[in-house]
Amino acid sequence: MAYLLQIQKHDNQGRYAPKFLDVKDEHLEDILRKTFEGNSDESYGIGIVEVDNDEEKSLRGFQQYNNIKQILIYYELSNGRPFSSVRSLMGILRELDEIENKYQTPFYNFNKKQIQEFIDKLSEMGNTVYTISTKLSVIGRAVEELKRLFEENNLPKIKDNWWKKINRDRSNHAGLRKSNEKQFITETKLMNEILPSDDLELTIPILLAYKGLMMGKTPDTAEIMNLKWEDFNGAELVIKGKRARTIKFSVDEMKFIDRYKANHSESPYVISATKTNKNGKSLNEPVKRWTVWKRMTQVAEKLGMSSRTLAEQNIRLSGQLNWILKEEVSLYGPYATLEQLNGIIYDSFIQFGAIKEELDNMSKKGMQTRTARMRSNLKQFEKSTRR
Numbered sequence: 585m586a587y588l589l590q591i592q593k594h595d596n597q598g599r600y601a602p603k604f605l606d607v608k609d610e611h612l613e614d615i616l617r618k619t620f621e622g623n624s625d626e627s628y629g630i631g632i633v634e635v636d637n638d639e640e641k642s643l644r645g646f647q648q649y650n651n652i653k654q655i656l657i658y659y660e661l662s663n664g665r666p667f668s669s670v671r672s673l674m675g676i677l678r679e680l681d682e683i684e685n686k687y688q689t690p691f692y693n694f695n696k697k698q699i700q701e702f703i704d705k706l707s708e709m710g711n712t713v714y715t716i717s718t719k720l721s722v723i724g725r726a727v728e729e730l731k732r733l734f735e736e737n738n739l740p741k742i743k744d745n746w747w748k749k750i751n752r753d754r755s756n757h758a759g760l761r762k763s764n765e766k767q768f769i770t771e772t773k774l775m776n777e778i779l780p781s782d783d784l785e786l787t788i789p790i791l792l793a794y795k796g797l798m799m800g801k802t803p804d805t806a807e808i809m810n811l812k813w814e815d816f817n818g819a820e821l822v823i824k825g826k827r828a829r830t831i832k833f834s835v836d837e838m839k840f841i842d843r844y845k846a847n848h849s850e851s852p853y854v855i856s857a858t859k860t861n862k863n864g865k866s867l868n869e870p871v872k873r874w875t876v877w878k879r880m881t882q883v884a885e886k887l888g889m890s891s892r893t894l895a896e897q898n899i900r901l902s903g904q905l906n907w908i909l910k911e912e913v914s915l916y917g918p919y920a921t922l923e924q925l926n927g928i929i930y931d932s933f934i935q936f937g938a939i940k941e942e943l944d945n946m947s948k949k950g951m952q953t954r955t956a957r958m959r960s961n962l963k964q965f966e967k968s969t970r971r
Contacts, residue, residue: 769902794903
């Protein structure tokens with residue numbers, strides 16, 4: 585496998601030349617230098633071509649500061665770094681495009697505020713603290729490589745804020761943890777802010793996910809999309825199949841459901857298309873998973889909430905923790921033993937769609953880890969209910 589760096593010049597009217605020209609390695613330093621002179625970054629485009637058995641394939645470029653990023657990628661590949669590692673770097677560099685465009689600043693010159701904004705963005709996208717730390721380390725190493733290249737070619741010095749202000753600064757580590765804290769949805773928030781906030785067509789899916797219905801891709805996990813009105817038995821929802829269980833709704837929850845049903849009973853499906861759309865989607869067909877996700881996203885946008893907060897996974901986890909807390913108080917008051925609490929957590933897995941046989945076949949260590957993680961989430965959820 586070999587890689588070629590190619591350059592495509594613009595003419596004086598901003599049009600590209602018909603083809604790319606191969607760049608000789610001895611010209612790399614000159615091109616790197618010219619990238620930082622005036623508006624030279626706009627006078628030509630740099631790309632990388634992967635050559636394998638005489639077949640050539642262009643690697644995807646970048647929206648912001650493409651040329652310097654392509655040079656960085658080429659140096660990484662030329663120095664023998666595995667393509668899998670370089671591909672990971674390329675993906676992270678694309679995640680920086682939005683903030684680079686906002687501040688018109690390349691990532692290697694980001695200040696503390698801009699770096700924290702990037703961290704917050706990754707957190708909202710659902711990245712864990714571990715994943716964010718890994719991505720920051722990848723960027724930090726890339727900046728170090730650029731710093732070396734700049735010094736060798738007498739280019740402007742890079743301050744290296746990534747390592748200095750993130751990886752070596754405890755306050756930033758605290759900021760990283762804070763930005764990645766789960767924003768749980770309490771029952772009070774659901775009933776008083778989310779459900780009444782907008783058209784029930786958008787918010788009812790949130791209620792269903794909170795109560796334990798799944799939004800998966802397989803037939804047995806696409807419960808929200810396949811749910812029918814006939815599955816209701818008064819204030820109870822009867823789920824059949826290998827994930828069989830009964831979900832009970834409170835009087836207040838049923839008021840929202842009944843109001844919604846009054847305007848949506850023409851379809852057998854609880855969650856239906858608004859009307860026959862351009863693609864011919866009928867009211868007698870279940871909607872796609874993407875449609876439900878889009879409705880949840882619309883609620884988040886209108887309430888000014890993070891899309892991560894109203895992501896299906898966080899909604900269901902919040903509902904499960906709420907179920908555990910209420911079940912604990914109902915059965916044992918506020919003084920349940922560890923064994924009793926673990927029993928309730930086990931029941932909650934089944935109540936929220938886990939298959940009993942799969943849970944029972946799980947290794948003892950695996951179940952202990954899963955239960956301990958839920959107890960940890962429960963502590964944070966309890967704090968949320970007291971705010």
